[in-house]
Amino acid sequence: MSFKNKNPRDVEADLVLSDGPQLTRGEKFRRGLRAQSGWLFVAPALILMAVFTFYPIIMAFIHAFQEDYNGANGTYSGWGFSNFVHVVKGDLNRGGADFLQCLVNTLIFTFISVPVSTLLALLISVALNSIKAVQKAYQTILFLPYLTNALAMGAVFATFFTVVGTKSHTETVGIVNLVLGLKDNPINWTDVLSSPKWELGRITIPWANYIVLMVYEVWSGLPFKILILFSALQSINKQYYDAAKVDGASRWTTLWHITAPMVSPQISYLLVTGIMGGMKQYSAVVGIFGEKMGLRYEMGTMVGYIYNYIGEDKYAGLAFAGSLILFVIIMIITWINNKVTKKRTTYR
């Protein structure tokens, strides 16, 4: 903390704020000192963040640009962008996750499951908003998935979809196959090997496996979205609905022409936070598909990619480079979000 270089403008601000009378130089200086006492308040947080947040980030930046960085003994051969090139090319994968595959997976999971669950959450919230009896009970039950642990619940979801058996004899086809009437010709939804998939060069699209993950994502994402949308709906003036009713508008028309626009700030907020959360997807995939995220990380995600390489001595640089790329992607999303939010605030 240096008080010598105190910014005169801060003192002025303080003066304006306190509306005090004209002050002598000495008093001004003392006030200036006191004005910096905020640093004392933030000091604990700042020290902790310096050690556990800022330092690791700086180290990650450094390692990302160290060529041939070896995580096990800290050696490297020079500086440059080779880690990033290897990440994109995937030529150092050695049976580990492929970045392009992980990127595509993450984008597909996110950009399908987030809108679907937001839409579903909107429908549920509207329904919830239109009833009076046992509303609280429904709300509570629908919130329960929020409290669960992705690793544990992922395993439960996996049992719904998994087929156990051999080629000669199937032991159990799982509830989902039973419900879908696929008892005789079951799809093994959680198995990358035998489930249906599309193969497109370097990338595999195991869509049946995607469905499992997306069902989980929608399920676990609903509580938060319902909560937000429901409280937004409750604050909408009832008059609009009365007007629409008198006008003879159907429920769908009301939903699309009144409700959706009224909660659109919340919807865009949910989409953005959902997408940011989706970009960091990891533990649910491990819970459902195991540590290897499939056979050769076919179901890998960006964070899964980072975890995969961070423990690999010679390839730790890939993890750091990958995390920087992820960081940039999230930054872009945030930037878009900020643009939209700013527009909104200026309007208000």
Place this chain on the structure above:
Amino acid sequence: MKKILTAVIVISLLAAGCLTIFAACAEGGDVDHTIYFYSSQGDALQTITDQAIAAFEAKYPGWTVEHSNPGGYDEVRDKIRQDFPAGTQPDLAYCYADHVAAYMSSNAQYLVDMSEFYTSDRNFSYTYTDGSGAEQTVNVEHIGFTEAETSKFVKGYIEEGYAKNYADYDKYGFSENSLLTLPFVKSTELMYVNRTALMACGIEEPAETWDQLWKDCEKIKAKYPSCTPLGYDSEANWFITMCQQNGWGYTSASGNHYLFNNDNTKVWLGQLAEYYDKGYITTQEDYDAYTSGLFVKGVSNEDGQNGLVYCIGSSGGASHQDPSGLFDFDIVPIPGSKQADGTTNYSCISQGPSLVMLTGGNNASNADEKKIMTWLFVKELLDPTFQAAFSIASGYNPMRTDVFDIETYQKHMAGGSATAKAAAIATELSDRFFASPAFDGSSNARDQVGIALLVAMTGSRDPSRALSEAISACGQ
């Protein structure tokens, strides 16, 4: 409100106080006199190992052993990898050769060459302060093994630990006689046979060669259409064992390491795909669980009995293969491959944990003394009485033959349990054992051939594509 606030402040002050206390008693152990040992033993086996720890601590007062279990074998490796840069590696750990190769490539300076202790006749003494504050001296004579003892060790197991089995060992400052690991307990693969079903199919003796086995499969399948004649737990072991039995080439310690993408393996994988299509085989990944679960179901044309007739799994897992009286079962060596000269090669893989000694952990100020003490703990783990107890509990095979003279072990072997039977057979096979070369990337190669076998067998890839994908996943 004021009361609540006061309460909150008091509580938080208390909490802060507690925090400092907890911080103060951090790492209560004395790192200089504590030996850290990582294993992947479950609770039951840890109880057995506690015997060895108790024996060690009684013999060498002032020293303690802290035994912990980070998880399975891979977790032990991952944990140690993360420990190296932090300088918190243990002094002794479970290992596979692959793991040691990985440690060597990045942190060779922390690996201890145990040959300096192995047969060393030097004496050693240390001092400690006892409970009353007096200095005591403990003398240890002849810290190494005697000639009489080493002659009882299974030679093949010991051989695996020498540096010459590791690629580029000389580059990291080891000589070919450097002893990097010692065997702890060992296992191999055995074939568990449903004798009742075999007899019903008119097969007198379990198959001794693969050709015979495939013929049996046809007969079995004709009689029991919904059963699976053969289950093989480990895809990777199957691939590696076949390469060894037929000399096809899997990996080599030098050169470009990866030899498994060849015409012989392609043809073989093609055959497997055919057999799979006929419903002859399943594996652990295919079935989604250990195939022992299928084996113990039994085989008949009734519902719920769609098991295996032949099941190849670890000798250490024999207790899972016991059908508890549902049918007669037998344990035999795995089938061999007929050679061009008419002989049969019965090679079978050698598995099970070894022990690796590491140094430089936790900034101990007495690294040399600690090395010797760790070595003395290793000796305790290889003690015949302890080896007997551990083998009985785990189903693994002891690493020394004088265990067979111990009464409790003999009693166990005579008991006729599946574990005992398996151990007895596995012991006889020790001259058939092989281990594949270890280098940085060998464990990945192992994973990749396992996947290749799986995808080729189930028909989701043709054999040449499966193998070329595996090769490229090995970085070739």
Place this chain on the structure above:
Amino acid sequence: MLRLLAISSSAAGWILAALVCVIIAELVVVLRLYKRYRYEKSTRIAADAVHIDWSQTQYVRLEQGASELDVEKELKRQKVVGIVKNVFVYIFLTACALLAFLPFYWMIISSLKTEDEYREAVPTFFPRQFQWGNYKAIMNQSTSANSPTFWRILLNTLVVGFMSTTIGVIITVLTAYALARMNFKGKNILFAIMLATMMIPGEMFTLSNYLTVSKLQMRQTYTVLILPFLVSVYYIYLLRNNFMQIPNSLYQAAKVDGLSDMGYLIKVMVPLTAPTLISITLLKFIGTWNSYIWPRLVNEQQWQMITNWVTGSFVDRGNVLYGGRYGDSDPLITLKMAAVCMVSLPLFILFIFCRKYIMRGVSKSGTKG
């Protein structure tokens, strides 16, 4: 960018292109919704006027033309339609609630089945025979000294949860107050940097932090589980916004009364934002309860947390329960489910009692602990 596309195969390029299309489409939808929102808002007053107009017309029409009977009929018809609609709504909600609850139901019944029943081909939807032994088996620790008891793990979790919430909340309050109310040099930059760290995936910190705590000799302690997670920018941000909503005049009045910053914070701000503070405390506790990766990395079993216990070692219990039929390396899913149930139960109880605060906190912060 061009190089990136060239490297990936053409098929991959197509997928990326398709994805970009999806993203653009979604953006368009969001923007359109947003535009409509703006439009609706600007026409709100007009709509209100129209609304009044309509009701008046209706009223007039009713009075002029229709007889009493017609009104009653119409009301009845509307009532019937309303009931039918409500039935549909309830059916829809019940279906959703059932689907939301199904995994929990599955978890609970699985924890009460025998392993044999669990592994049957066609799953049963209610346990044929309640196997309470599952719970007993996971509670009874095996004899090994190295493996911690359930109570030890629970104690760990409670101690860590309690301390990290109390200290964490104090730090959050202090920081949020300084950022909201005090003027000091570099405040805005500091706040911006803090917010920026929220964008960085936490996984980037894990490895470096592991090295740090190892060098500080903090492993195998509670401290190591508490310290790295004391500062949560999310909650600082949340509380700062809350503080900002408190009118400035209060601050000036307090200054006139001679209250110091600290006094103002404790006597005025904290009581006013108590609900938010309670929410933060609860959410922080839930976060600690669910922590998994970090404790596993830095501490040995004795010092780990409750989620580690769940994913840990029940493989040895098969022998106890089924006498050798399920052996040492066979993971029994029923036991795992029992453990998951036991860990989830306290959270559910907490939720039932503090529903309001948890929901409020979640809706404001949007994070999971």
